[in-house]
Amino acid sequence: MSISIHPDTKLGEVKLKISNLAQSLRYYTEIIGLKVLNQTEHTAALTADGQTTLVLLEQIPDAVVAPERRRTTGLYHYALLLPNRKELGIVLKRLIAHRTPIGQADHLVSEALYLSDPDNNGIEIYADRPRSEWKRDANGDYVMATDPIDWEGLLQEAGEEDISKGLPPETIMGHVHLHTAGLPESRAFYNGLLGFDIVGDYAQMRALFVSAGGYHHHLGLNIWAGIGAPAPSPQSTGLDYYTIVYPDHGELSSTLERLLAAGVTVEQQDDGTAFVTDPSSVRIKLTTKLVQQND
Template sequence: MTHISDIELGEVKLKVSNLERSIKFYQEVVGLKMLNQEAKTAELTADGKNALLVLEEIPGAVVVPPRSASGLYHFAILLPTRKDLGLSLRNLIESGIHIGQADHLVSEALYISDPDHNGIEIYRDRPRETWTRDEKGNYNMATDPIDWEGLLEEAKGEAWTGLPAGTTMGHVHVHVSDLQKSKQFYCDVLGFDITANYMSRMGALFISAGGYHHHLGLNIWAGNGAPMPPVNGTGLAYYTIVVPDQEELDNVVGQLRNAGISAEEEAGAWFVKDPSGIQLKLTTK
């Protein structure tokens, strides 16, 4: 097995029950901009060039209650600077939405939900040289209260104009049905490294490539053996893993094949389902 040494996360695609309502939310509350829109789909962007989020309205959609099925816990939008996070926080407060928050030591994070209960994290990383690991090699992370005043102070006197260029998809955190099978798929087959193993303590595992604190969070907080959402259920359609080049992509697809896992090619990208039925899109930069 080869370890994945370098990835980015690409666009996340969500299934929603009301496209117009979701577009309004993601533009006004989150701060994304329209890139392309069709009758039932919309591509939203931060930099005006690349889709960060794709929304698709599902006919007869069933809104999946939080923590009731495998799939999305949250997708996490990574901002370039602390000031950007302060500006986002001020806009979220002004929008009147419920805001969760945590200082994770490696990052400062805000948590909200969209109209279909899809979880969203908006965060900024602290410099990598300040991240520390414990004696087992796990990154030290916490859920301390954030410094609200400090963040708002950073944004003082500046107008919020939405998410800045340089905003990326930082990580994706999913509910899985079996943590051990998920670990085998993501670590043993795809080649991710474990960065924080909380499997026994809190039913969660954090994994990444290239030493990041986590590109993926896996948890069993929707219950061990959590069912897949209905086909017409709202939530995650897929998330995207971007590898550096075609050779790396061929390697990953080869590893999947060797493990007897089927992947389907579509327009140069590969789609595969993890053991919980969550769909990944694999592509190149």
Template sequence: MTIHSEITLGPVSLRITNLDQSISFYRDLLGLTVLEQTGNTATLGAKMTPLVVLEEQKNSRRLAPNSVAGLYHFAILLPSRKELGFVIRNLIANNVDLGQGDHLVSEAFYLSDPDGNGIEIYADRPRETWSYEANGDVKMTTDPVDWQSMLVEAGEEDWYGMPADTVMGHVHFHVKSLEAGRAFYVDTLGFEVATDASRMKALFVAAGGYHHHIGMNLWAGADAPKAPGDAVGLDYWTLVYPSASVLEKAVAAIDASLYQVERTEDAVYVTDDAGITARLVTK
């Protein structure tokens, strides 16, 4: 089964230790809007598009980076280079440490939230400018970003936070093995391999010819242990199908596999062998 070309990604749910602190980070530094707040949880997004669900668990442990399977980063995709420039301008003004990478297909910046959850914010280059290896893999690399020209594009205009057409672009995980990752994300969910970077201990898969919706790596070590439930980190990521019938076909394929499906009133959940849970929904 090949995954439907019109799937999109929805919000990630994160375990964090201090809700007020995390809301301030995502709202004031990244420009997200608080969409809902109840008790120890809050949902933030770009205008009305939910991107991050925060659940406060005060006694959660913060683990050493790259020590367990689970979230490496989630990646927020802005609609233009100029909009990315606004965010970068704000982060620089607030002395936030940033990593960076020009990946040919996109320009990206990297940071962590107060609990160490990895975040990428990026803008894509036009798809017609992407190039490909002889085997069809999307060509990606990591070069320095020309961030100065990005700030010039942003200029001195007022910033009103992340725009409504900001979306969750991709998610990237530490997995136990690339073979197990391929078995779940390709053979079961139906994503197609976009770039096989196994020499770098990584694999990138996608739907509809995108450069990647899912990244996976072995940078926490082969057979990395699952993240414990009392640690900060990812609770689930969300995969959005275009219709109920498309979702049911996907669930039938999962039911025929080794993975267990859990149904609730409004979603289907399935967890890979690394302990990473996907929440499957429709638009």
């Protein structure tokens, strides 16, 4: 029997392994516009709303900065979702002011800016178009594209807003896009076991998009690093884990039972969360709550 993940399932914080905390903090606060929630000698939690962690940074010893074009599994990019188009325009103005290299695309369902942090961790910052404008094809896949964005329109939306104000508090982790070792294995794990719905079976792109609740995608899965791509070395900068947030403990427990029955190793934590590893050696935190300042 097929499983469909609870529609209220969301994504939570992404933890990144980095080479230099001070360097990354300058980038994430001055250019991206996140704020430091808390910090130790080698770690920092970054937030938009002053309470909820979006990105965790950990400086690792003897770090090797990942190449720009990766040939391993792991992070392609994580994506920060802004509440509206005006906020995306403000981000665009800030990136231009800092002379930051920018990739861009109009995906029809959204408008997106792409960049990389100092350790070549991919970042997307985007704003969705209204769901009423999203279209599906005859196979039920969302119709997406990589058209040029409307640069002038976005900058006009920003108006004279202060570009130093940072990301708005409504910013959330919209989706995560991963390099995988193979799409059949990823489909079996993310759709077959976790129950994410397939919303984009893009064979021509060598990618699979899955989501909860009819979203255009919570997870992008591709084989652009090569079929059978190896896992990165422990010393490589990149993704430590990303987080799936379930609406309640019942949904989480059911998921963990399925994973255990399928022979997947589950690392249970004292706080009720768990960690698992997907077939491409990507580590995932499964929980029922977002990481917040008072946790």
